[in-house]
Amino acid sequence: QAQLAESGGGSVQAGDSLMLSCAASGRTFNNYDMAWFRQAPEKERELVAAISRSGLAKYYIDSVKGRFTISLDNAKGTGYLQMNSLKPEDTAIYFCAAAELTTLSEVRTSAYKYWGQGTQVTVSS
Numbered sequence: 001q002a003q004l005a006e007s008g009g010g011s012v013q014a015g016d017s018l019m020l021s022c023a024a025s026g027r028t029f030n031n032y033d034m035a036w037f038r039q040a041p042e043k044e045r046e047l048v049a050a051i052s053r054s055g056l057a058k059y060y061i062d063s064v065k066g067r068f069t070i071s072l073d074n075a076k077g078t079g080y081l082q083m084n085s086l087k088p089e090d091t092a093i094y095f096c097a098a099a100e101l102t103t104l105s106e107v108r109t110s111a112y113k114y115w116g117q118g119t120q121v122t123v124s125s
Contacts, residue, residue: 002026002114004096009119016086016123022079022096022116029053033101034072034079035112038092038121045095049081050104059104063089086123093118 008020022034035050049070050059058070069082079096097112106112 002029004029004098004114004116006094006096006116006119009094009121011122011124012086014087014123014125017082017084018086018121020081020083020094020096020119020121022081024077024079024098029077029098029114030074031100032098032114033104034070035097035099035101035104035106036070036079036081037095037097037109038090039095039118040092043092045109047105047107048094050101050106051079052101052104057104083121086121088123088125091121091123093120 003025005023033053036048037045038048039045048061048064049068051070051072055072067085071080095118096116098114099112
């Protein structure tokens with residue numbers, strides 16, 4: 001059974017950094033693009049960043065550009081989200097997802113075939 005599993009979340013102070021990991025198991029995800037979403041309390045799940053299966057193309061929402069970096073290690077079957085200069089508004093549950101995307105800016109959660117269980121990121125001021 002194909003699965004994605006996030007790790008690396010935690011509680012940090014504003015300005016700190018965290019690296020999230022998304023490990024794939026049960027099948028090869030080399031043919032899938034990968035994305036990170038987040039969901040804050042009482043808010044909809046939003047796309048944060050996405051990366052093509054080759055790792056050559058990346059997409060970021062404006063609020064994380066210059067602070068977050070998405071990457072992919074297909075040999076390890078693992079994706080990453082490096083988060084620097086964290087702000088309290090980054091507080092959310094972060095999910096990784098995989099799909100064969102037609103555009104990396106795909107925001108519809110229904111377009112993603114595989115999801116992880118989420119990891120909590122809390123940033124205090």
